[in-house]
Amino acid sequence: MRRRTSMTVATIGAAALIALTGCTTDPTVDDPASGGDDADSVEWFDQEVYDRQLSQLEADPEGPEGKPYLQYIDPEMIDTAQYASDGAKKACFSNASIGNPWRQTGWITMNEQLKVLQAAGVISEMETRDAQDSDDTQIADIDYFIEEGNCDAYIISPNSTAAMTPAVERACETGKPVIVFDRGVQTDCQTTFIHPVGGFAWGIESANFLIDNLEDGDKVVALRILPGVDVLEQRWAAAERLFDDSGIEAVDYFTGADPSEIKKIISDELAKGDVAGVWMDAGDGAVAAIEAFEDAGVDYPVMTGEDELSFLRKWDETGLTGLGTVYSNFQWRTPLLAMQMIFAGEQIPKEWVLPQRSIQEDELQDALVANDGMPDGHYARFGGEDLPGYPTVWQERIIP
């Protein structure tokens, strides 16, 4: 008797669970771009920002030739004379994490830049606290710096936009210069915000590349790393809009950057039919995607990846039609250089938009030759060729 009750409970529970999961299918299957019923959940596509990034993509940057990490686009300059002072300064760096190869490469580059500035007597030391991808930890880190750090300047690479805003504002209230880079925050109080053109620009370039090289009705598989990260969501938001408008059938998956997951997804898609193009919102795992085509014995797709060397090398090896979209890794040099400029009292842009130039087919060979001997997780646009440790430090990849 009791067993029958348990079984009934189990069946009802099962039906309820399945119904529940089924219920949530409807809003999203129809319109994956929006966040379902919830009006407050962030809607990533922003026409104004999109247009601005589109024009910035096409604009010419100002600044020293050959040093993209010091160039800026459409700047609105501000005075920093109030911070001008002599002597070596201490930087306090709150880092979101070094949990992926892009951030690791940038971190190595930043430390090499630091050595140069230390030798020049501009910076005395840089104390770093790594939040290991946790918002809560990073807020505590920033508060610790404010309280205990004796910082002359704050450099912050926020883990997420909205959550880090109160902490950044607290840093601003100390009156010391605050430099934010990579992901932004929802406030204007910082001295400067350094970033490449942006996610929409990435999406525009990559989607247009695929649209130009494919035909109407072709299928593109979009491989996305994680939901909810704004730099990544913007890329897809722009690309999806463009795909929708152009007649390309695009289907997206979250992969967690796991190569075996990527391979499975592509294999399953290939089993369903032809896949003409692959779009990625980051280069991790590009090799696995290409290999899935090899394993299935079909033609290579048209593909957009990133300037990660694993993708560039495979691209060269297979001869596929590709584009290395870029989220300029050299931006990791700029915060320290900006700090130097601030304490020298020079003018800097309020919003420092760095150039973001993809690696085209004709630049591929140069990029590979220049980065020969680098590990696969290295990024071609790392911008550190003129730093003292080149090339050994990046080849050995010793995390400082």
Added chain:
Amino acid sequence: MSATTSRPRRRVRPGSTAIVYLALLGVIIVGAVLVGSVGRNFFSDGNIRDILTGMSVLGFVAVGQTLVILTGSLDLSVPYVVSLSSLLAAETMRGNSANIVQGVLLALGVAALIGLGNGLIVTKLRVNGFIATLGVGLIIKGYLDTMYKGSAGSVPREFQLIGATGLGPVPVSTIIMLAVATLVFLFLRRTRTGHHIYAVGGSVDVARLSGLHTARPVIVAHVLCSISAALAGLLLASRLGVGSPTVGSQGGYDLLSIAAVVLGGTVLAGGRGTIWGTIGGVAIFAVLDSVMSVMQVNPFLKDVVRGVVIVAAVAVYTGRALERRRPRFGAKGFDSARSDPGLDAAGAAR
């Protein structure tokens, strides 16, 4: 249940909770020395605040996890409950301080329902706690990933103060966490359900044969665990100013809370352990993390240290405690050993 007024005679050996605090003391001393070597003061306001802040969120989750582990179950759904409650609270409040109470109640209410679900699946469907909460956690994760693409809602200033203010170096959130821990401690020691939790965890069959409803304490434990996870989520919403679908998984609260609970002397099989031991375990982690951050230890090495510390610390307790049986017959014969369930094997009462 009458508490024995005369404690059973015992040799003066520290019980497991005392060992935790001894270990904590050791870690603090080593930490202070290391921190001093880089020119900082371990006992400065900022450092203490950093440590206590690091304790608060994990503390809430670990207190709830203690209850569940005491009954012999587990709760792996906590990170997602934390994220969900932060989102529910932030969205209900929408920056308007008039909605604070509603937001808090909604978050706690939904969490209680999730806990109820967990408890029912474990007791009625007889699914092991590991699997049941893993499954429920995945369901919540699917819901979060589908419905939310990023942070949402906004928390009004008044509520943010909870995460931001303090009495001197002690944050308000830590005080609230310790208050909740005290309440749970009293619950375990003084109420019938609390004692039943220990009984069911110790041996289900004996509990049933003694006439207890063996399902109820488990369900209550799961409900309380999810509610305390919701409290952690509320605290995080207060600190972040928004609700976030990933804040729970960012903190690794599932495995870390279990580690803190076991570090605090609670036995994974259930039936033995205390809240204060758990708080001690949480404190050890917080001090460790803080010291490693000040020393700018490579983040990858931090994980190595955590892993080694977890195993080493637990090896120290279980090496001693498990060998000894709980004294069933005290010095004065059978009756004198009838003691409250907070006793551990070495006979030290909490």
Added chain:
Amino acid sequence: MSTPAATRQTSRLASATLTLLSPRGAVFLLLAILLVAVTLLNPNFAEPGQFIRFVQRVAPVAIVATGQYFVIVCGEFDLSMGSLITAQVVIAGNLIGQDESRSVPVLVFMVVFGAVVGLVNGLITTMLRVPSFIVTLGMMLALLGGVLFWTGGAATGNPADGFRQIGRGGIRDVPVVDIIPWSVIVLAAVLAVAIWFSRRPFGRTLVAVGDNVTTARFAGARVWWVKTAAFLISSLSATVAGVLLVGYAGVHPSVGRGYEFIAITAVVLGGVVLGGGRGWVVSAVAGAFALETLFTLLNVAGVPSTLRDAVQGAIIILAVAYSATAFRSRRRVRTAHASPTEEKVPAGDTSGGAPAIDS
């Protein structure tokens, strides 16, 4: 209750159906349903060439599930498998590089490394009596952190093709299936060894230890050795899976992440009880297949990837609930037609450490 004589009169069909519907056999039913569902949605799936590739990609998961089975059946957990796979994959990538002649020495090193990890897990659990949940949790953190520290977070890249052939390649130009991947052969070998193990006294002692440690000890089993051996098997299976994944997925720090939970889920789907004392290794492997087929079904059916976790969670709960509630109070009398690997008759609720709660 039916007597043995009466039971012998039960028709073969009835007893076969019984076995199929029992918790141990239910996973095969589930697997069949899922396979049919995938084939309906995508008829190509049933093509021998496609299907063998499907088996190739399930192979690492199935091998890991086998290892986890031995650990779970003796009442323990192994949470370090995922990190061990990542570590092995990265070791292969970094130490072999493009130099194929190093493949064999590095392979030997990987096996030794895996064995050491398993030994450490096992000895700390049995000698220092730390709960295996905690030991393997600590090992998971330490391994992953250590490997990432050693490599600076990212591996140098994929090793030489020769080594990768194990996971990617196979015997080509075979009639009907076109290719027999090496992974499939390795899986078959591992499964054969696992079945052999479970029939030996060692395997039966494992189950006995999981059921009741004290009795097993009094019966003369060397509990510490048996459990340590189980951890050894688990780590070695993670190593084998790592070798396969180097080929299949390439070298990347996220390869292998989460495998311990997938393995535990697969084992539990296969009707093995957490807390030990009951279960058949082939069911565990079938559980792995069922899980991967479920994921494939979700891909093929176009379920939004964000919902996949929810479906996975629901299926896990239902499958285990079915096992736990369906046949609890029934005494299964062993008949002559019963399946080869014997387990003890389930006697009531309590088994191992899993709290079977009554209302």
